[in-house]
Amino acid sequence: MSDLILHHYPNSPFAEKIRLILGYKQLPWKSVFIPMIMPKPDLTALTGGYRKTPVLQIGADIYCDTALICDVLEQLAPMPTLYPGATTGAAQIVAQWADSALFPVAMAYNFQPAGVAQVFASTPAEGVQAFVADRAAMRGGAPRMSSTDAAATYKSYLRRLANMLEGQNFLFGAQPCVADFAAYHPLWFTQERTPALATIFDDTPEINAWMARMHAIGHGSHSPMRGEDAVQVAHTDTPAALQGEVFQDEHGIALGSPVVIAADNFGLEPTEGELVAATHSRYTLRRTGDRSGTVHVHFPRVGFTLKKVSP
Known part of the structure; x- marks a missing residue:
């Protein structure tokens, strides 16, 4: 598996949520510090517009929003679990x-x-x-x-x-x-x-x-990484294959369509790309940039809006 790369800054409360979960699950990670305010050139080269903190990168897969990041970390390390049974x-x-x-x-x-x-x-x-x-x-x-x-x-x-x-x-x-x-x-x-x-x-x-x-849980084992190096990781890697169900249509928007995804109430910067998955819990966009190469940018359904790009 590619390194877990967390794009964050020390004062970010939401980043503290994920730093602590990484420590709880004893997952080693790379730490990329990003600016507290815009512009965030290395981060937005990866996300295509999304700018909230933190963002988790695994190779050429970019995960936005801590609710989704929690799910991803749970899949990578099911124990100790974040989701206690009943x-x-x-x-x-x-x-x-x-x-x-x-x-x-x-x-x-x-x-x-x-x-x-x-x-x-x-x-x-x-x-x-x-x-x-x-x-x-x-x-x-x-x-x-x-x-x-x-x-x-x-x-x-x-x-x-x-x-x-x-x-x-x-x-x-x-x-x-x-x-x-x-x-x-x-x-x-x-x-x-x-x-x-x-x-x-x-x-x-x-x-x-x-x-x-x-x-007392702590942040686990982590080491620093430069933002430009994280972007290069994405450029030289390829997105992981999509697994299982990839389409649950709630919008009448076909896979392969150009779409825009944005948060529904805070940090409204849009991300545009090709819709390649819309599962029961997340959206995935394929994007290609000069710096990032081809990446998959993933968002949770809850808290985000999906719209087709007008021709």
């Missing part, structure tokens, strides 16, 4: 809630003035302004929740998680699952990147103990 559906629902509801609330809380001062302590004012503008563009102009409202909601969410942890070490039992990794990463940012605001955990000791257990 509670798999519930764990996935909690994970989706954490990514789509808990995360934005936590980050609205984290980016109040005391948090911003810690995250950007060594960043010049123009760098902070560029970050704010970049994230506003990713939200498509949608307003961010106020830090006051976010604090109240965050506390409610923490109490719910604490309730799930009563009498057990992790959210669904004795071992961590996909729900734990998804719920942990926005709280990690509060604790590790904006510690001045971590007093919000004081009323939920179950959360503090659980976070210590999650932190």
